[in-house]
Each structure stands twice: as structure tokens, then as C-alpha cells.
Amino acid sequence: MRRSLPNFDGRAFLAPMAGVSDPALRLLCRRWGASLVVTEFTNIHSIVAQDSILCSTGQSIRQFLEYSDLERPLSVQLFGSNIDVLAKAVRIVEPYFDIIDYNMGCPAPHITRQMAGAALLQHESVTREIFRTLAESTDKPITLKMRAGVTDTDRHLFLDIAGTAQDEGICMITLHPRTASQGYSGKSDWSLIRLLKDNVRIPVVGNGDITSPQDAADMIRETGCDYIMIGRGAMGNPFLFRQINEYLKSGSYSTFTIHDRIQAFFEYLNMSTHYKIKLSSIKSQAMRFVKGVDGATRLRDMITAASSLGDLARVMKSAA
Numbered sequence: 212m213r214r215s216l217p218n219f220d221g222r223a224f225l226a227p228m229a230g231v232s233d234p235a236l237r238l239l240c241r242r243w244g245a246s247l248v249v250t251e252f253t254n255i256h257s258i259v260a261q262d263s264i265l266c267s268t269g270q271s272i273r274q275f276l277e278y279s280d281l282e283r284p285l286s287v288q289l290f291g292s293n294i295d296v297l298a299k300a301v302r303i304v305e306p307y308f309d310i311i312d313y314n315m316g317c318p319a320p321h322i323t324r325q326m327a328g329a330a331l332l333q334h335e336s337v338t339r340e341i342f343r344t345l346a347e348s349t350d351k352p353i354t355l356k357m358r359a360g361v362t363d364t365d366r367h368l369f370l371d372i373a374g375t376a377q378d379e380g381i382c383m384i385t386l387h388p389r390t391a392s393q394g395y396s397g398k399s400d401w402s403l404i405r406l407l408k409d410n411v412r413i414p415v416v417g418n419g420d421i422t423s424p425q426d427a428a429d430m431i432r433e434t435g436c437d438y439i440m441i442g443r444g445a446m447g448n449p450f451l452f453r454q455i456n457e458y459l460k461s462g463s464y465s466t467f468t469i470h471d472r473i474q475a476f477f478e479y480l481n482m483s484t485h486y487k488i489k490l491s492s493i494k495s496q497a498m499r500f501v502k503g504v505d506g507a508t509r510l511r512d513m514i515t516a517a518s519s520l521g522d523l524a525r526v527m528k529s530a531a
Contacts, residue, residue: 214352216382216414217284217309219438221246223427223455224385226418226442227288227312227356233492234277235482239475240445241282244452246438248282252314255291255300262303272303277486286310286354290317290327292337294344301348310382313345315357315372318391329358329391332368335375342379356385356418356440359403362392369403370410377411385416385440395443404434416440424451424458431459447499449475469504473531476500480524490520497523504530 225232225240227249237248253276261275278285287308289300301311315338317328324330331338345353355376360366373384388403389395399419408415417436421427422444430439445451450471454464476497483493494514501510510530517523 214350214380214382216352216354217247219246219284221452221456222431222438222459223452224416224438224440225249225445225452226385226440227252227286227314228442228446229317230492230495231442231446233483233488233496234279234282234486235479235488236449236496237282237285238279238482239479240449240452242478243449243475244456245441245445245449246452247284247286247310249286249288249312250276250278250308252288252290252317255289255293255296258289258300258303259296271307273307276304276307278307279485284309286312288312288314288356290314290322292326292331292341294340297341298344298348301345305349305351308351310352310354311345311349312354312356312385313341315355316385316387318358318394323391329361332357332361332372332391333365335371338372339375339379342376342381346380352382353380354383354385355381356387356416358391359386359388359400360390362390366390366400366403367406369407373407373411377413381413383414383416383437384411385418387418389419401430401434404430404436408435408437414438418442420444422451424454424464427455428458447472447476447496447502470531472500473504473527476527477524480520480527484520490517490523493520494523497527500527501530506530 224247225245229251262272287304315331322328360368386407388400404417414437416438417430417434418440421441427439450467457464497514513526
């Protein structure tokens with residue numbers, strides 16, 4: 212049985228990005244208009260192992276998969292293909308999240324070597340078992356994020372996988388229309404999103420190369436997709452979600468200054484203190500927020516040299 216998705220208050224979602232979409236950034240993007248945010252993708256084996264450790268001390272998986280209820284609706288993204296472990300991981304996370312998303316898009320070799328991420332596109336029978344296990348292990352809606360194929364010669368693998376997903380109760384599919392071998396190079400082929408939309412009955416989310424409100428409107432017009440998902444375009448630029456929402460509604464949108472961007476970083480920094488986010492990760496976020504600022508090279512050097520949150524705050528204040 213296919214479950215109902217939550218009601219979304221807009222059409223622009225924040226993509227799951229390893230090492231980027233931490234709980235503070237997700238909450239920041241939610242505040243600025245993202246209608247759905249998704250956790251960084253998480254190994255099912257790690258979830259099961261951490262749950263065992265945490266339960267022995269009276270804690271829950273929430274201490275491992277940190278989030279705020281202000282992020283809702285909130286999706287958790289899983290990867291891994293061991294069926295027994297997958298079922299356990301789903302049962303562990305389902306009380307805490309509104310949607311469970313499954314990753315079949317990551318092109319990184321250390322993931323694909325584990326029979327996970329985009330490697331699964333070549334194994335339709337395995338994916339059918341995965342989708343069935345996901346659907347049978349929870350009453351929460353299940354969604355799928357995937358790439359088009361592995362190489363250019365099999366760039367239409369997504370169509371068979373999408374049909375299987377729909378048959379097995381998946382509620383929504385996000386397509387990043389590049390192949391795994393492309394990584395993030397070249398241009399994403401939006402015509403593949405159109406092809407997916409024409410071949411399934413469930414909602415389709417388009418993902419790839421959206422860096423402006425006009426890009427978002429163009430993708431929706433060209434592909435017919437129901438929603439859009441933004442990854443790299445939102446790095447250091449949470450305002451993009453509000454701009455897209457405004458543009459889709461009225462055809463115009465607010466503009467934001469470098470000063471606004473630095474202020475947004477301080478919103479992020481303030482929220483980050485509530486979570487176990489490493490200084491190195493916060494510094495990486497700071498790098499993204501100073502992109503385009505006058506003297507950005509000098510600022511990046513100063514950010515790199517910062518040895519505490521106080522040091523980092525002083526550097527970022529100088530950028531404003």
C-alpha cells in the first residue's frame with residue numbers, strides 16, 4: 212500500500228548532501244522557504260550499530276541522527292543493500308522522521324563498491340527486494356532519489372527502476388539526470404526528468420543545475436516535474452528558496468546582499484551550537500557563505516586558520 216506524503220508548503224526542497232546538509236543548515240534553509248529538508252545520507256549499518264550502543268545507555272537514535280522538530284516535514288536518507296539490516300534500520304528511524312528516502316544516486320566509488328548508491332541501478336531484482344523491504348518495514352511514506360544510469364550507454368536505467376519503485380509502493384521519485392560516471396561534470400539532462408514524469412503516476416522531483424529562480428521555473432516548465440530539489444545551488448545561499456517561492460508565485464523575487472549572506476551565516480552559527488557539528492564542518496560552511504565577497508581569498512585563508520568558533524565569528528564579522 213502506498214502511503215500519503217505530507218503536505219508541502221512549496222515546491223522547492225533541499226537535497227541531502229554529505230558533509231553539507233547538517234541539522235543547522237537544514238533548519239536555516241527551512242526558515243528561508245525550503246518545503247522539505249533531507250538528512251545527510253546515512254549508512255544503515257551505522258544506524259543499527261549506533262542504536263544498539265545508545266539504547267544500552269537509555270538514549271535514542273536521535274542522539275546520532277540529530278534534528279530539530281522545526282525542520283518538519285523531515286526526511287531521513289538511507290543507503291545500503293543488506294536486506295535484514297535495512298529492515299532493522301527503517302524500524303529504528305521511523306518513529307522520528309516523516310519520510311524515509313532511499314539513496315540510489317551517490318556516484319562516489321567508496322559507496323558504489325558497497326553495492327549501494329548509483330551502483331544499484333544495474334541490479335533491478337535487488338532494487339525490487341529493497342523497495343519491498345522498505346514498504347513492508349514502515350507505515351511512513353518511502354521516497355527514492357536516483358541518478359539516470361551508471362554510464363552514458365545505460366543512461367535510461369532509471370526508467371525500469373522507476374517502474375519497479377512505483378509497483379512496490381514508493382511515493383515519490385527524485386531524479387538527478389546525470390550518470391554516475393559523470394559525477395557533477397557536464398550539464399544535467401532535464402529531458403530525462405520529462406521522460407520520467409511521462410512514465411510514472413507518482414510525484415516526480417527534478418534535481419540538477421538549479422542556481423536561480425529562473426532555473427527553477429524553467430525546469431518545472433520543461434519537465435512537468437511536481438517539485439524541484441536544490442543541492443549545490445543552495446550552498447551558502449539559503450535565500451534561494453524564498454526567491455524561488457516568490458518567483459513561482461509572482462514572477463519577481465527579493466534580492467539579497469553580501470551583508471545579508473553574512474548575517475545568514477551567523478544564524479547558522481548560532482544554531483550549530485545546539486548540535487555536534489565539528490569546527491571543520493562549520494568552517495567549510497563559512498567558506499561557502501563568503502563566495503563572491505570582496506577579498507574572498509584572504510577571508511578563506513583566515514577561515515582556514517581559525518582555531519575556535521570565536522575566531523571564526525571574528526573573521527566573518529570582518530567580511531560584513
